[in-house]
Amino acid sequence: MRFMVLAIDPLAQNGLATLNTTTLILALVITLLASYGIASNEITITPKEC
Numbered sequence: 001m002r003f004m005v006l007a008i009d010p011l012a013q014n015g016l017a018t019l020n021t022t023t024l025i026l027a028l029v030i031t032l033l034a035s036y037g038i039a040s041n042e043i044t045i046t047p048k049e050c
Helices: 002-011 015-049
Strands: none
Touching: none
């Protein structure tokens, strides 16, 4: 994660752009983790219901 921020930082001319980029990355990661969590919950709940 730190490497990605350092790689994007030179492209950002100011701190605000860096903050927006970091927020966008975190939002993407959270969305992926949330979708993975929902999928794993469905997999674990299905055998219990059966």
